Amino acid sequence: DGGITQSPKYLFRKEGQNVTLSCEQNLNHDAMYWYRQDPGQGLRLIYYSQIVNDFQKGDIAEGYSVSREKKESFPLTVTSAQKNPTAFYLCASSISRGHEAFFGQGTRLTVV
Amino acid sequence: KNQVEQSPQSLIILEGKNCTLQCNYTVSPFSNLRWYKQDTGRGPVSLTIMTFSENTKSNGRYTATLDADTKQSSLHITASQLSDSASYICVVSADKLIFGTGTRLQVFP
Numbered sequence: 001d002g003g004i005t006q007s008p009k010y011l012f013r014k015e016g017q018n019v020t021l022s023c024e025q026n027l028n029h030d031a032m033y034w035y036r037q038d039p040g041q042g043l044r045l046i047y048y049s050q051i052v053n054d055f056q057k058g059d060i061a062e063g064y065s066v067s068r069e070k071k072e073s074f075p076l077t078v079t080s081a082q083k084n085p086t087a088f089y090l091c092a093s094s095i096s097r098g099h100e101a102f103f104g105q106g107t108r109l110t111v112v
Numbered sequence: 113k114n115q116v117e118q119s120p121q122s123l124i125i126l127e128g129k130n131c132t133l134q135c136n137y138t139v140s141p142f143s144n145l146r147w148y149k150q151d152t153g154r155g156p157v158s159l160t161i162m163t164f165s166e167n168t169k170s171n172g173r174y175t176a177t178l179d180a181d182t183k184q185s186s187l188h189i190t191a192s193q194l195s196d197s198a199s200y201i202c203v204v205s206a207d208k209l210i211f212g213t214g215t216r217l218q219v220f221p
Contacts, residue, residue, distance in 0.1 A: 040121075103148075
């Protein structure tokens, strides 16, 4: 099946720990994105990548890091510097930036 | 400032009834507008996409309208079903995607 896969679906982290969220797509899309969704707010862009080995900060990049070593993979690391990491994280991809985005099923991260 | 505002924030209707969701935007330059459906705990799924020149587009029981002059869009759901219960997100594309906060729709039997 073609699509975008996020794992895990649920993730629990202790304060002070880094954690990495996985995102893989087999749609041959150049652009990939990470969004954060909080209750009552629209999706906010964390990082995006338009091509392999290149990525740019979004609106709320502080406390997060990414890599884009392969076209199909765009992992997101939530570091201990992120003060309020509990949220629903969505990964998306598109042919190029501004085109229709296809979303994964999301990862719900909870800090305990 | 690029913004997308949706109303109402939440809506409750009975199964079989129609409803209309609103989206107002102040985004420039405008490329296209999309409506997404997001089930609880899942990723958004695209319903419709409309460019500047399109006024109406349908996808089954979903009909989206766009007035580029007033910068307004609506999503009309006909003969609602329980499975329509979800959040509906309006997304406007400029040089990047601008997301609305969504309308939470609940359909009761």
